[in-house]
Amino acid sequence: MWLRLRNQNKKQAYPCDKVAQEGIYGTIERDLHANIEKVRNITGNSADIVIRRFWLGKEDNLSSALCFVSGMVDENMVQQLFIEASVQLSFPSMCCDQLEYIEKKIATANTTRRVKQWNDVFSLLMSGESILFIHGMQEAISIAVKGGEYRAITEPSTQLSIRGPREGFTESLTTNVAMVRRRIQHPHVWVEAITVGEVTHTNVRIMYMKGIADDNIVEEVRSRLQRICMDGVLESGYIEQFIEDETFTTFPTIYHTERPDSVAANLLEGRVAIFVEGTPFVLIAPAVFIQFFQAVEDYYARFDIATALRFLRILVFFISLVAPSLYIAATTFHQEMIPTSLVIAIAAQRESVPFPAFVEAVIMEVTFEILREAGVRLPRTVGQAVSIVGALVIGQAAVEAGFVSSVMVIVVSITAIASFATPSFAIAVSARLIRFLLMVLAALFGFYGILIGLIWMTIHLCSLRSFGVPYMTPLAPLIPMNLRDTFVRFPLWALTDRPHGIAEETNIVRQGDEQRPKPNQEMRREGDEN
Known part of the structure; x- marks a missing residue:
């Protein structure tokens, strides 16, 4: 009885359930005018919802409409690739699947997918994709032409460094992921997509190095993110408060940064990065206490x-x-x-x-x-x-x-x-x-x-955990090998192993043997003689 009441209260808590009852579910109709009116009614005839009607094909074969949100798509691409190209389209006489033909002819340079359900239509529309409705067809084509204005890549404002890269993350999720990809050009950099927020549908990405990151930690990060059930996520701080191990503590158990080089370094050590749409701050897990006293230029200097x-x-x-x-x-x-x-x-x-x-x-x-x-x-x-x-x-x-x-x-x-x-x-x-x-x-x-x-x-610090990793690692428990990069920083050629207890133990070595610099003795003797 208590569980039933709890589920009922939980159901009533989300305003998206009310929207669902007003018709966001169901399948697309064949009538183009009915589909357009459906979009207008659900969105409240919003001024930024653009609906462009046009005839598809040279002979004006099909009555069509393209819907998108102004400011979230590249409108020049929409005009050039779809509307102008579609009016020149000529359907062959033996064409059996017109939707497939349209996909191949118009949207060759972009990702497309077919949608039937209205909830998929509105989810893709509000995420910045364009929806093509065609009269007489119960399927629509979603075309990825995301665009709009974003803040340019600038120097991070909270993590300045004397030596090192000068670029920081922006509010664009795809840009942030690509900035890390440029630094680690390896196919084992895996990225998983998750949507969080019952109303906002915020895009979240999990990035980690397959084979270096511990699978148990990756699975724990994934499961904690999937358990989040709330109406909206507007910044990575929302997610941080839902996935941290200990709530009643003043010490942060998840590290956040706006530097791509810092994220790349942590990925190479076996940690997991969490990107959130709309914020330049990326979460890093697991985190340890000594990590908050390390700066990126520590590894660029002697x-x-x-x-x-x-x-x-x-x-x-x-x-x-x-x-x-x-x-x-x-x-x-x-x-x-x-x-x-x-x-x-x-x-x-x-x-x-x-x-x-x-x-x-x-x-x-x-x-x-x-x-x-x-x-x-x-x-x-x-x-x-x-x-x-x-x-x-x-x-x-x-x-x-x-x-x-x-x-x-x-x-x-x-x-x-x-x-x-x-x-x-x-x-x-x-x-x-x-x-x-x-x-x-x-x-x-x-x-x-x-x-x-x-x-x-x-x-209290010794009792904390970050995704199962002791917060005071490598001091408590004591891991002698990890002490090379704590209060002191050994030379890079001496940091032979990744952090024990964080990275996958089967792939703990990160550099070859005998990496210590050894000047050529013959060149030294020749220099002394000269």
């Missing part, structure tokens, strides 16, 4: 430089996580940990401050978060000026008014700058949220509270 930069990123993440709480704990409970001259200077500055260190830190952190959010929402030319000027003016005014001490302004400023230095915005936001929890623990228990919070965070 290993020693890349290792130093990774240590710096981890350091600034730790600073953005605990800097305010350390100040609160040191000034409230552990003054003996501060050098005498410094504690005297801090006490002199805080003499006129009416609030305890915790309230002082909360006021400044909330103020900086408001300024940061305002800078993001305002126009780009105005937002940067508001963020910089607002921080300087408010910080200086707060110190002069006696609300906060100058040391607190310095601590909060360093924390804010450190959070910007984290390469992944998703992990930086997690640190911003956990920072407030650590501030509360520091105000209650001092350094012991911070330690308790960090231990709890470590236990």
